[in-house]
Amino acid sequence: MATINKNFEKLPGSYLFSTIAKKVREFEEANPNAEIIRLGIGDVTKPLAPSVIKALNSAVDEMSKEETFKGYAPDLGYAFLREKIAMYDYKDRGCNISADEIFVSDGAKCDCSNIQEIFGIDNTIGVCDPVYPVYVDSMAGRTGLYNSDTMRFDKVIYMPCNAENNFVPELPGKAPDLIYLCFPNNPTGAVISKDELQKWVDYANENNSVILYDAAYEVYISEENVPHSIYECDGARTCAIEFRSFSKTAGFTGLRLGFTVVPKDLVLDGVALHGLWARRHGTKYNGAPYIVQRAGEAIYSEQGRREIKEQIGYYMNNAKIILEGVKDAGFTAYGGVNAPYIWLRTPDNMTSWEFFDFLLDKANVVGTPGVGFGPEGEGYYRLTAFGNREKTIEAMTRIKEAR
Numbered sequence: 001m002a003t004i005n006k007n008f009e010k011l012p013g014s015y016l017f018s019t020i021a022k023k024v025r026e027f028e029e030a031n032p033n034a035e036i037i038r039l040g041i042g043d044v045t046k047p048l049a050p051s052v053i054k055a056l057n058s059a060v061d062e063m064s065k066e067e068t069f070k071g072y073a074p075d076l077g078y079a080f081l082r083e084k085i086a087m088y089d090y091k092d093r094g095c096n097i098s099a100d101e102i103f104v105s106d107g108a109k110c111d112c113s114n115i116q117e118i119f120g121i122d123n124t125i126g127v128c129d130p131v132y133p134v135y136v137d138s139m140a141g142r143t144g145l146y147n148s149d150t151m152r153f154d155k156v157i158y159m160p161c162n163a164e165n166n167f168v169p170e171l172p173g174k175a176p177d178l179i180y181l182c183f184p185n186n187p188t189g190a191v192i193s194k195d196e197l198q199k200w201v202d203y204a205n206e207n208n209s210v211i212l213y214d215a216a217y218e219v220y221i222s223e224e225n226v227p228h229s230i231y232e233c234d235g236a237r238t239c240a241i242e243f244r245s246f247s248k249t250a251g252f253t254g255l256r257l258g259f260t261v262v263p264k265d266l267v268l269d270g271v272a273l274h275g276l277w278a279r280r281h282g283t284k285y286n287g288a289p290y291i292v293q294r295a296g297e298a299i300y301s302e303q304g305r306r307e308i309k310e311q312i313g314y315y316m317n318n319a320k321i322i323l324e325g326v327k328d329a330g331f332t333a334y335g336g337v338n339a340p341y342i343w344l345r346t347p348d349n350m351t352s353w354e355f356f357d358f359l360l361d362k363a364n365v366v367g368t369p370g371v372g373f374g375p376e377g378e379g380y381y382r383l384t385a386f387g388n389r390e391k392t393i394e395a396m397t398r399i400k401e402a403r
């Protein structure tokens with residue numbers, strides 16, 4: 001008799017975004033004239049850069065002729081893209097990562113959950129709280145049971161991140177086998193300093209743990225001494241895997257492109273993880289599309305880099321408007337400097353959901369309740385900088401009036 005993978009039944013419902021959608025829908029029905037501004041989106045809104053469009057068009061043309069047509073891409077990615085990544089994202093930042101340690105894929109979301117397939121089923125997992133839910137919702141069976149009262153999986157090691165620790169977790173007393181870190185962070189917008197990240201690298205090497213480092217928002221870093229890659233730290237080649245994405249970097253959320261770095265020095269039980277991931281990747285994946293990899297390559301040209309910088313500048317200007325706006329309105333707020341997320345403390349001891357209702361009702365503004373990312377997010381609220389400039393400004397005016 002066929003049975004199902006019971007791990008799916010342990011997953012909590014996707015309660016957060018469906019509840020938000022329902023509340024907004026009900027509000028719209030009751031207030032048909034209200035003009036709602038959405039600052040909850042975790043998706044880019046600007047069109048693809050001209051250089052990217054140009055590369056796409058010319059790659060499509062190549063596909064139309066027998067002489068230049070491309071079939072299956074190499075499993076691990078085309079050399080033209082892997083070499084650019086190695087050069088611009090790593091060598092130029094002083095990181096010793098070679099092109100053949102880069103695995104091109106269709107995005108970081110899949111990679112950061114699929115990576116669990118190469119580790120033992122009894123490995124423990126440590127995650128930040130609040131957290132991007134993908135790391136624990138990977139259905140591989142390591143997380144134990146989900147308890148809807150505590151909003152936690154019983155086998156996951158949660159590392160609280162709050163204002164007291166600047167949203168950077170403390171090293172756990174008992175080391176998790178796998179440690180997910182994400183900086184700049186979604187949802188808090190926090191970053192980790194190079195010295196602090198070095199402590200995590202040392203800790204992982206001492207305890208034979210592996211750090212799974214999600215650097216999807218690397219391009220938003222504006223301050224000095226904030227590491228762009230975990231490989232800026234000494235010893236990271238023996239304990240860390242890094243995930244990157246073209247989604248937030250260059251607006252590829254609809255195109256799909258990302259990559260994972262597995263250094264050859266990362267060895268467990270005498271086996272190099274590089275080979276394991278190559279095997280896994282090659283077995284279950286037939287490579288990101290040629291036209292998309294050409295589009296990805298285009299962001300490394302001089303013109304492409306300029307265009308991407310301008311796009312990021314647009315979003316980060318929104319972030320500044322939001323951060324200053326909510327501070328002017330008397331809120332305590334974090335993030336927004338090295339990440340497109342602003343994480344604000346709800347006022348007057350309101351819960352995250354009470355504040356959601358308050359902002360919807362009084363300002364017709366929609367964000368995301370912090371508690372939706374984990375219990376430690378209770379009392380916080382996330383606003384994103386991916387919206388339109390005028391609407392972002394208007395939202396700040398309304399929030400100030402609502403206060």
Ligand SMILES: *Cc1c(COP(=O)(O)O)cnc(C)c1O
Pocket residue numbers: 106107108109110132182186214216244245246247248253257258
């Ligand atoms: C958006 C996001 C990603 C990117 O995922 P893709 O699959 O590449 O679009 C990865 N990690 C975090 C934390 C994100 O917010």
